[in-house]
Amino acid sequence: MAGTRLELLGRFRVLRAGVEVPPPAFGGRKVRTLLRLLAVRRPDLVPHDVLADALWPDRVPADPAGNLNVLVHRARTAVGDPGLVVTGPGGYALGPCTVDAEEFLAATARARRAAAADPAGALRAATVALELWGEPLPEDTYADWAREPRERLLRARVEALEAAAEAALTLGDPGAAAGHAARAVAADPLREPAVLVLARALAAAGDRAGALARLADLRRALADELGVDPSPRAAALQRSLLHGDLPPTGQASPSAFGELPFVGRDAELAAVHRTLAAGGVAAVAGVAGVGKSRLLAEVVRRSGRPVVAARAVLPELADAWGLAGSLLRAALAVDDAVAAAVPALARDALAGLLPELGGRPVVLDGETRRALQLAGGVRMLEAAAAADALLVVDDLQWADPSSLGLLGSALARLPRLAAVLAFRPDELRPGVLADLRAVREMSDVPLGPLSASALGALVGNAELAQALGESTDRTPFAVAEVLRELVTRDAVDAGPDGWHPREHDVAGLAVDLGRAGQRRAIHRRVERHAAGADTLAVVALLAREAPARTVAAATGHGEAATMDELAGLADAGLLRLGGRGWTTAHDLVGETVVAGLPAGERARLHGALARALETGDADPSEIARHHRESGDAAAAAAAYASAATGALDGHATREARTLADAGLALDPRPPVRATLLDVRAEARAAHGDLAGALADLRAAVPLSTGGNRARRLARLAMLTSGAQDPHRAADLAELALIGAADDDAARAVALETAAILDMNLGRPERATERADAALALFRRLGDERGVARILDGRAMATFLDGRIVPALAVFERVAQLFTESGDLLRVVTPRSTRGHGLVFHGRPADGLAETSAALRIARDLDAPEAQAYALWHRSEALSALGRGEEAEADAVEALRLARSLGHRGWTATAHRARGIALEARGRLDDAAAAYAASAAAAGDDLALFASWAAARAALVAVETGRLAPAAPLVRRALATGPALGHYEARLAAVELAVAEGAADADRLAATALDAARAGGHAASVARLLRLAPGLDAGLPSRSSPGR
Structure with a gap:
């Protein structure tokens, strides 16, 4: 009606x-x-x-x-x-009447019909459909009658997403297209049309590598799941992308039931023990309920060794150091030497994570804190391993990225650390196991269903064992659920040799129960404890161990009543009490309870949990999840913003990205959205996704005003400088200066950014003026890190001006200042640049030590851009020491990183470093090609790198007797870039003059020699003296500044 x-x-x-x-x-x-x-x-x-x-x-x-x-x-x-x-x-x-599902299907059909002729209309219709979307018939998820309509609606949603993606792509919005297509692929990874439109959208948005990766994933998935290849259309798209061609856009108590005997796992148990005895790593894989945790318990019980054991939990998936905290806490219990092994500074960094270590609360940069926590954590596990401890991790699929980083570092650096890792393979994130296998060999121990003989030994009655084998999936959990129900119904008696039927057709009853499924069995148990339904539901929704007071606060039942309910549910085998509170007896119990909650009731309880957790010290990411599931999108987005900011402050960039994505998915209000976009931009930039970072910052700028807008414009300018266009970056910096107005903090950041860009664009006077102004503001504001950054800029300006010796001293001071202020990532640039300067200064061994130290920091911090920077510097140090093969390897790695980042500057310098390495190996033609590639990457606007490329190319041309092309290269090198690049340019001019027999060769050599000596470019002095042996060889003092 x-x-x-x-x-x-x-x-x-x-x-x-x-x-x-x-x-x-x-x-x-x-x-x-x-x-x-x-x-x-x-x-x-x-x-x-x-x-x-x-x-x-x-x-x-x-x-x-x-x-x-x-x-x-x-x-x-x-x-x-x-x-x-x-x-x-x-x-x-x-x-x-009207039915939203009918409206959804009708809008989806309109979108499909309009797709070819009217993409705008198709997008409007698809948008209408998707705005109507919600989980179809959630109250009837397991009802047989609902299966077909649910599947029909789920298929239609994928079609609506595909239609929206195709329309958006046709209308020139590849970003929106990629978003729609990614959701379609997430819903149906084997659906080829969805993957193809996603690949086309990614390619159109500039992410060709991402597009190819999606197509490769599709090929693997189709082969693994269906044994087929992608269609010719998919293959054609892959070939096109590989060739660089972009596609066109457009009540009873079961107290008699105890733990099952451990049977049927002798082979797996023996395999794990063999691996551990050899100091290896065992990877135990199996579906939920197959008995992974029980196997780990038996391994621990029978090993007789101390154990560092922890279990990951789902709510901590985006909570940095969640699993690591549990592991390190367990390590402390192994031996007193574990705590003593932690250096003082690392102990202080771990104070928030492990208060029991007794560290002092200190102010540290987030990146530094993370590096120290990682180093301290590895030292603790090393000490535990020295005490012959085993490392045991359960439910690895829910481990957070930071904890996985610690685990990977420990396995890599402690080759005798024996470990066993258990996980659900279908839920393990792609790449997790591959990353761990890259650092340590693993022995796979797959855990499958119980065999018929194992079931027979477990049950003790052949007919009943056969019934269980035929009606269940033969996992221990499924078998236990049927046996538990049989005990509850007084159908069997438990004896020392198994279970004995009390009735004639118990096997038939077992078949009926088994076929009904373990989830139905759990539901029956839950229904018998209706009085504790809220308490059980709250514990299930928490999905982690929690104290009774948290549960009581959420249910409102009072702590005494809640304790009674918890105890009763534990007696029923639904809950258990762990070391940190109450949780479900098995993950499948929790998952089943949550799935059986009516949507409204589930939302109500999530809301109650969010409010209860807000009164304590719960992680904001957990609070955000409960707000989101309660339907309070605004509160959830704000909590996600808080959690993401906290993760970024701790340099947990992968967790920060995950949390920011979750918050942005809620379509928050502009201020919160801008914060989330800021966080995601920094997280993307930290892992090399400069294009994504730029897109996020561009989206955040219109959402902000005043100082916030100016700061975002300044950051956008810096990222634009490295990734795309330094002139455009300079324009953005000017806009930031205008927008900062009287906001001193924002103006200081804008001035700092503008000064750096001015220097890069060959405007040293204005760069100095702006740096001085920024320094004064930072000092007035008491911003010590800002002061350090400006001094770093001054050191770089001195270096670029060709004054190598004083620059070395300033770089050393700046590196120390950043170290003392706890900003380790910023130590990389002055320390690596100092190493490069030492190579120029004729001290390549010292330069190798400095650049290697910088590279270690960059790798510890998982910073690809910093790694690329240190690698090309170290390559030049290795070449100067005659270690050409190692030098070329470093240069190639730097080039790979720079290209993956889309960083023109480091691409140009990596080509330069490779050319120098090839020269050292006598491969001059290849070196010439590398310098040409460096020049092409540098273009005209990266002036220093352009000058270097021209000078090195001229030197190779002279050495190979090609004098004609050398002359214009020398002129370009001398006319381009700052003074630092002109040392090699003057050397090339002298080489050319000598080769041509020019009358002014000695004069040019004398001028070049004077400049090299004055600036400290000792690397060119010896070569100039060989070219003009009549000149006085006064080498620079080894006690000069910068030593």
């Missing part, structure tokens, strides 16, 4: 004139189920027997037609219209 609406997408609601009819008004859940049944079959008349089978699947009532008539009457009365349900011959149909 007009004015009545049924909503099947998301929580089921019936609205009358826009107002929801309260669920209690229907007089029972079956009335509401009846309406959903009629809605998905509309306009069909649904026969009485079909309705009865769906509504009473276990036992149809004696008078199904009469019972249905009662339900229909209640539905009509609740809504207030007899026409809502139409009576027909032998059945019922839904009367006139």
Whole structure:
């Protein structure tokens, strides 16, 4: 009827004139189920027997037609219209009303029809459909009658996403297209059309590597799952991308039931023990309920060795150091030497994570804190390993990235650390195991179902064992659930040799129970404890160990009553008490309880949990998750912003990215959205995704005003400088200066950025003026790190001006200042640049030590851009020491990183370093090609690198007797870039003059020699003296500044 609406997408609601009819008004859940049944079959008349089978699947009532008539009457009365349900011959149909699922399907169909001729119309229709979307029929997830309509709606959602992606791509919005397509692929990874539009969108957005990766994932998935290859269309798209061609855009207590005997795992147990005895790593893989945790417990029990054991939990997946904290806490219990092994500074950095270490609270840069926590954690595990401890990790699939970093570092650096890792392979994030295998060889120990003989030994009754083997998946958890139910029904007695039937057809009952499934069995147990339903649900929703007071705060039952409920649920085998509080007896119990909650009840409890956790010290990411699931998107987004900012401050950049993505998915208000975009931009930049970082900052700028806008423009300028266009970057810096106005903090950052860009663009006077102004502001604001950054800029300006000796001294002071202020990542640039300067100064061994130290820091901090920078510097030091093969390897690695980052500057310098290495190896033609590539990458605007490329190319040309092309290269080198590049340019000019027999060769050599000596470029002095042996060889003092 007009004015009545049924909503099947998301929580089921019936609205009358826009107002929801309260669920209690229907007089029972079956009335509401009846309406959903009629809605998905509309306009069909649904026969009485079909309705009865769906509504009473276990036992149809004696008078199904009469019972249905009662339900229909209640539905009509609740809504207030007899026409809502139409009576027909032998059945019922839904009367006139609107149904959101029908509107969704209609909008999706319109989008498909309009796709070819009207992409804008297709996008509008798809958008309408997607705005209607919610989980279809969530209350009926496991109902047989709902399977087909749910699948139909889920398929239609993928089609709507594909239509939206194709339309957005056609309309020139590849970013939006990629977003729609990525959601389609996440819903159906094997659906080729979705993957193809995602690959095309990524390529159109400039991420060709990402597009190729998606196609490679599709090929692997199709081969693994279906044994087929992608279509010719997919293969053609892959070839096109490989060739660089972008596609066109557009109540009873089971107290008698205890833990099952450990049987049937002798081979797996022996394999793990063999691996551990050899100091190796065992990887135990198996589905939920297969007995991984029980196997680990037996390994620990039988090993007789101290154990460092921890289990990851789902809520900590984006909580940095969640698993690591548990592991290190367990390590402390192994031996007193573990705590003593932690250096003082690392102990201080770990104070927040492990208060029991007794570290002092200190102010540290987030990157430094992370590096020290990593180093301290490895030292603790090293000390535990020295005490012959085993490392045991359960549920690795839920480990956070920071903890995985610690685990990988420990396995790599402690080759005798024996470990066993257990996980669900279907839930392990791609690349996790591969990353760990890259540092340590692993022995795979797959855990499958129990064998028939193991079941026989476990059960003790052949008929019952056979029934269990035929009706369950033969995992220990599934078998235990059936046995538990049989015990509860007094159908079997537990004895020392197994279970003995008390009735004739217990095997038949076991078959029925097994086929009903372990989730149904869990539901039956839950239903027997209705009084503790809220308590059980809250613990399940927490999905981690939690104290009783947290559960009580969420349920409102009071701590005493809550403790009674928790104890009763533990007696029923539904909960257990762990070291840090209460949790479900098994993950599958928690997952089943959560899946069985009505959507409204689940949302209510999530909201209660969010409020309870806010009163304590819970991680903001956990609070955000509960707000999100309660439907409070605004509170969730704000909590995600807080959590993401905290993760970024701790340099947990991967967790920060995950949290920012989660917050942005909620479409938050502009200020919160801008914060989340800031965080995601920094996280992306930290891992080399400069294009993504730039896109996020561009999106954040219009959402902000005043000082915040100026700061974002300044950061956008710096990223633009490295990735794309330094002139555009300078324009953005000017906008930042204008926008900062009277905000001193924002103005200082804008001035600092503008000074750096001015220096890069050959404007030293203005760069100095702006750096001085920024320094004064930072000092006035008491911003010590800002002061250090400006001094770093001054050191670089001195270096670029060709004054190598004083620059060495300043770089050393700046590196020390950054070290003392706890900003380790910023130590990389002055320390690596100092190493490069030492190579110029004729001290390559010292330069190698400095650049290697810088590279170690960059690698510890997982900073690809810093690694590329230090690598090309170290390559030049190695070449100067005659170690050409090692030098070329460093240069090639630097080039790979620079290209993956899209960083023109480091691409140019990596080519230069490779050319120098090739010269050292006598491969002059290859060196010439490397210098040409360096020049092409540098262009005209990266002036220093352009000068260097021209000078080195001229030197090779002279050495190979090609004097004609050398002359213009020398002129370009001398006319381009700052003074630092002109040492090699003057050397090339002298080489050319000598080769040509020019009359002014000695004069040029004398001028070049004077400049090299004055600036400290000792690397060119010896070569100049060989070219003009009559000149006085006064070498620079070894006690000069910078030593």
